[in-house]
Amino acid sequence: MQKQPMKKDVTSKSFSSNEKVSTVGDWQEILAKTRKIKLPSGIIVEIRKLDLLDLVISKYIPLSLLSNMIKVSDGFKKGKFETGQDDLVSMVDMLRRAAVRAVVNPSLSMDGAENTMDVMQISTSDLLFIFQHSIDTAEIGSDFAPFL
DSSP states (O other), rough: OEEEEEOOOOOOOOOOOTOOOOHHHHHHHHHHHHEEEEEETTTTTEOOOOOOOOHTTTTTHHHHHHHHHHHHHHHTTTOOOOOOOOHHHHHHHHHHHHHHHHHSSEEESSSSSTTTEEEESHHHHHHHHHHHHHOOOOHHHHHHGGGO
């Protein structure tokens, strides 16, 4: 019987086999990382990175509109804003929902709850900027190309 070669461990980043296993605290620290950005309106907010798959699974961003969202977001970065009105209306709602999840400080809400900013009052330019900076669209394009 021929000996089968051992399968190579495939990981996203190389690591040494003598490194310790991460703790729950290590994981929570990564999830809690935030950064400040200045919006086109001049407002400074603190955001966290969003997980695209989580947004799709939770139906914050329907998979059917994902491709269009990425194209519009990339076009906006390049100074081109081209989309149909129906898509734009749907996308703005998704941008609002994503912003509520991404912005850590000041707190946003969909309904203007006490001590929060009503996301309905935020400009579309600011919403798109928040989306662009909370999700890496270049990474999405390559990782999700088979689904687009």
